[in-house]
Amino acid sequence: MWILVGLLCGIITLSWYLLFIKKFSYWKERGVLHPPISKLFGNLKQTVFFQKSEGELYHEMYRKYSQFPYVGFYRIRKPAILLRDPELIKDVLTSNFSSFSDNGIDIDGSNGPIMANNTFFTNGTEWKKNRSQVTPSFTTKQMKLYFPLMQIVAKRLVRYLEDSRISSGGIEAQELCEKYTMDVVGTCVLGLDAKSFDSSTTDYIRFAKQIFSTDLVTTINFMLLSIAPRIAHLLKIPIIPKSSANYYKTIIDEAIKYRNDNNVIRDDFLKTMIDLQEKLGSDNFTSDKLSGHIFSFLIDGFITTSLVLAFVLYEIAANIDFQEKLRSEIENKMGEGEKSIMDYESLHDLTFFNSLINETLRLHPIITFLTKRCTKEYVLPPMITNGKSVVLQPGIPVIIPTFSLHYDSANFSNPTKFDPHRFDGKDDKIKKGSYVPFGEGPRMCIGQKFALAQIKAAVIHIILNYDIRVNDKTKTPLEYNWQELFLSAKGGLWLDFIKRH
Numbered sequence: 001m002w003i004l005v006g007l008l009c010g011i012i013t014l015s016w017y018l019l020f021i022k023k024f025s026y027w028k029e030r031g032v033l034h035p036p037i038s039k040l041f042g043n044l045k046q047t048v049f050f051q052k053s054e055g056e057l058y059h060e061m062y063r064k065y066s067q068f069p070y071v072g073f074y075r076i077r078k079p080a081i082l083l084r085d086p087e088l089i090k091d092v093l094t095s096n097f098s099s100f101s102d103n104g105i106d107i108d109g110s111n112g113p114i115m116a117n118n119t120f121f122t123n124g125t126e127w128k129k130n131r132s133q134v135t136p137s138f139t140t141k142q143m144k145l146y147f148p149l150m151q152i153v154a155k156r157l158v159r160y161l162e163d164s165r166i167s168s169g170g171i172e173a174q175e176l177c178e179k180y181t182m183d184v185v186g187t188c189v190l191g192l193d194a195k196s197f198d199s200s201t202t203d204y205i206r207f208a209k210q211i212f213s214t215d216l217v218t219t220i221n222f223m224l225l226s227i228a229p230r231i232a233h234l235l236k237i238p239i240i241p242k243s244s245a246n247y248y249k250t251i252i253d254e255a256i257k258y259r260n261d262n263n264v265i266r267d268d269f270l271k272t273m274i275d276l277q278e279k280l281g282s283d284n285f286t287s288d289k290l291s292g293h294i295f296s297f298l299i300d301g302f303i304t305t306s307l308v309l310a311f312v313l314y315e316i317a318a319n320i321d322f323q324e325k326l327r328s329e330i331e332n333k334m335g336e337g338e339k340s341i342m343d344y345e346s347l348h349d350l351t352f353f354n355s356l357i358n359e360t361l362r363l364h365p366i367i368t369f370l371t372k373r374c375t376k377e378y379v380l381p382p383m384i385t386n387g388k389s390v391v392l393q394p395g396i397p398v399i400i401p402t403f404s405l406h407y408d409s410a411n412f413s414n415p416t417k418f419d420p421h422r423f424d425g426k427d428d429k430i431k432k433g434s435y436v437p438f439g440e441g442p443r444m445c446i447g448q449k450f451a452l453a454q455i456k457a458a459v460i461h462i463i464l465n466y467d468i469r470v471n472d473k474t475k476t477p478l479e480y481n482w483q484e485l486f487l488s489a490k491g492g493l494w495l496d497f498i499k500r501h
């Protein structure tokens with residue numbers, strides 16, 4: 001009897017030691033500091049209980065450990081590291097990319113085939129293959145084809161603003177920009193008119209927003225996938241709602257069928273994908289893969305770009321001097337009063353415009369942190385003077401806190417001030433590794449050129465036709481919705497568009 005009780009106590013003590021003491025001594029054994037932990041949830045207890053988002057917790061860690069190049073933490077029970085030093089970040093994203101080539105989120109077919117083929121979620125050789133398949137669709141040559149199409153939609157947006165029933169009392173810019181970006185991706189990806197300006201909300205937008213919804217189920221699913229992937233795979237947790245996946249799959253299939261049946265040839269993303277399938281054969285480039293790439297473009301390019309565009313319009317409205325300066329730069333290039341189409345090459349000369357967008361992306365980095373995973377041993381310098389180097393083992397998650405880097409006065413003087421001129425002139429004014437709104441290195445955002453062209457097309461045509469002002473309904477100073485997947489403004493960005501001339 002006593003032997004049995006002793007054995008039971010031994011098992012309980014050993015389990016306690018392995019589960020809580022040993023597991024959470026990982027960083028201490030390696031001389032790495034970390035914030036105090038909760039025994040069950042490591043450093044993410046507040047995220048698990050919906051009190052704070054992961055992004056907010058990382059921002060707190062970043063500020064608390066301001067003396068150090070990095071800080072350890074426990075992502076629930078998994079040791080992870082948050083990098084602070086821009087030099088180190090540059091090394092991880094570029095020079096030593098091979099040690100951090102994974103994005104750290106694992107999804108497979110069990111979480112939904114359409115998303116499993118998204119370049120962002122693939123790793124290793126599958127990622128390399130995916131990335132090389134879509135890269136030719138994002139070249140300057142392709143952008144030259146897309147830019148006029150974007151401007152046709154921008155002109156539709158301008159016409160939409162002319163309706164005083166819509167514009168009186170202010171317009172919420174985030175919603176306005178969703179309509180615009182959905183129409184742009186519809187046109188450039190599938191050659192479809194999403195008709196977003198024709199009604200208050202369309203199915204295209206409704207199903208896309210469902211994907212990024214922060215309702216309880218979607219949030220728990222996403223949390224499980226990023227911090228407990230094995231359980232998520234076991235439970236076949238879908239990364240996006242089935243209704244959204246089915247809706248877009250049907251639209252993509254219909255668009256392909258229509259093109260094949262009617263022999264339609266259109267220079268857009270769908271054509272590059274159909275051409276690729278013909279070249280590689282449908283065994284190597286399956287219809288799931290084709291739909292996956294198209295879906296990825298529709299979705300990755302929609303909310304992200306619309307939020308950034310809304311912030312750009314807000315900053316233009318809030319800073320009237322910059323608005324005048326931008327307008328005259330655009331008018332000089334386009335010819336005053338002439339409101340036709342600008343060619344893609346001309347964008348190159350709009351240097352203030354570039355600085356203004358770069359500064360908006362610094363001040364409002366809608367993706368507040370990047371996740372990477374160590375894929376090959378990597379040696380970190382000692383955390384403290386006279387400490388020992390730390391060997392990062394494959395599998396360790398690595399967080400790059402974009403928001404914190406952008407708001408650190410060591411990287412940007414007077415960081416809360418909107419000042420496009422900090423991006424004027426040479427690139428070396430900005431410390432490498434301290435400014436990463438699109439990431440950096442081989443896994444940098446593939447849609448960057450597309451997103452910037454899309455934003456510019458809208459701003460050019462709006463600013464030539466309207467003075468933009470901040471409407472009183474906007475809560476200033478701005479507060480962010482940190483619980484959303486992408487950073488947005490609480491209460492919305494309400495703007496007035498006042499017709500010029």
Ligand code: HEM
Nearest residue numbers: 119120297300301304305308437438439440443445447451
């Ligand atoms: C202004 C809007 C956008 C922002 C701020 C943005 C930002 C980002 C960021 C931060 C990453 C992660 C980079 C990393 O982990 O190092 C990323 C990846 C990615 N983005 Fe974007 N993005 C935007 C628009 C777009 C658009 C329009 C597309 C259209 C196709 C797109 C497609 C992707 C893809 C496929 C990846 C994964 C790349 C890879 O893993 O190789 N993004 N984006």
